[in-house]
Amino acid sequence: MDCLFCNIIEGKIPSQKVYENEFVYAFRDINPMAPVHVLIVPKTHLACADEINADNSACVAKIFEAIPVIAKAEGLTNGYRVINNCGEDGCQTIKHLHFHLLGGRKLPETMA
Ligand code: AMP
Ligand code: ZN
Numbered sequence: 001m002d003c004l005f006c007n008i009i010e011g012k013i014p015s016q017k018v019y020e021n022e023f024v025y026a027f028r029d030i031n032p033m034a035p036v037h038v039l040i041v042p043k044t045h046l047a048c049a050d051e052i053n054a055d056n057s058a059c060v061a062k063i064f065e066a067i068p069v070i071a072k073a074e075g076l077t078n079g080y081r082v083i084n085n086c087g088e089d090g091c092q093t094i095k096h097l098h099f100h101l102l103g104g105r106k107l108p109e110t111m112a
Helices: 004-009 058-073
Strands: 017-020 024-028 036-042 081-083 099-103
Touching: 004 024, 004 036, 017 036, 017 058, 024 058, 036 058, 058 099
Parallel strands: none
Antiparallel strands: 017 024, 024 036, 036 099, 081 099
């Protein structure tokens, strides 16, 4: 399996790292949609949110523990948005579970 985000986590493909711990890797989105646009991924490969279950959900908790730490480091003192796209209808393009952290300006109220 050749997964872009697994390759980024392993350092085989360069990224702008903003945070890392034993379970989580976070880096800047290559095509930012806001002044701060960070992707947060579990180090263990899961294709998408639809694969989360009771046996593997701890990695999601680790991601959500990292989010306030990253948000603080990025200066997001006035709030932010966390997004996960899942599958075809969710317009997920990279098949390694990831959460978008967006902020640094007032974001649109609606996301059609
Ligand atoms: P999604 O549509 O939720 O699958 O989002 C995938 C995101 O990955 C998009 O926002 C892309 O801009 C971003 N992306 C794709 N390739 C890279 C890369 N090599 N480094 C950083 N971000 C990337
Ligand atoms: Zn992967």
